[in-house]
Amino acid sequence: MADSTTTTQHAFAGWDKPELDLSEADWRSSSQGAGDVQIAFVEGFIAMRNGGRPEAPSLIFSPAEWRAFVVNAREGEFDLT
Template identity: 50%
Template structure:
């Protein structure tokens, strides 16, 4: 994104309407001492939160964004140098 471009929040219209209160959260680990991240599927969107802070913010992905995120993780895009 260039300096003159602004990020567009394409989920602004739905963000406050998604209710993750009763969502079934899937954890990334079985280790209770290291909760990891959790994901949930609600109304066609994917939510991701910090398992150590379940009352904290939820990142919201469209299915396309989620697919790109998963592929990036598989390709090592988020690995520490």
Template identity: 50%
Template sequence: MNTDDEIIDDKAHVRDKLDFSDAEWITSTDDLAEPGVEIAFVDGYVGMRNGADPEGPVLVFTPEEWDAFVAGAKDGEFDEP
């Protein structure tokens, strides 16, 4: 049974199968001194990583999650107070 407080990882079945090693990463900035986040599209999913640590972890989003994230960013949801 599922409650509102329970988090379901609907990407668990693909997380370790997605191969981002040959992905074309898109950077959020052209400033090499201040690398931002990078995103890549692989097998219908969106990966996001820290451009300063490209060998680090990759966050994986479904297209719907990515759309919600982008909409929230555009709406100022993540702006500092």
């Protein structure tokens, strides 16, 4: 496995997230249901995954990206209505 602070190359333009070691992450859940969203704070970043499929890739957010996501979610940006 690559060093946890190594920046990896991805197909996405502008991708500058490090490859984080999430094997020891303290995942926190907002609910008890299967498939719920879990987050973990790792090396100054926020990782988010599907609790029902923890083996699937996790999304990695910088603190600024996480704040923007939370603020927009609270304001209803992602509501289906």
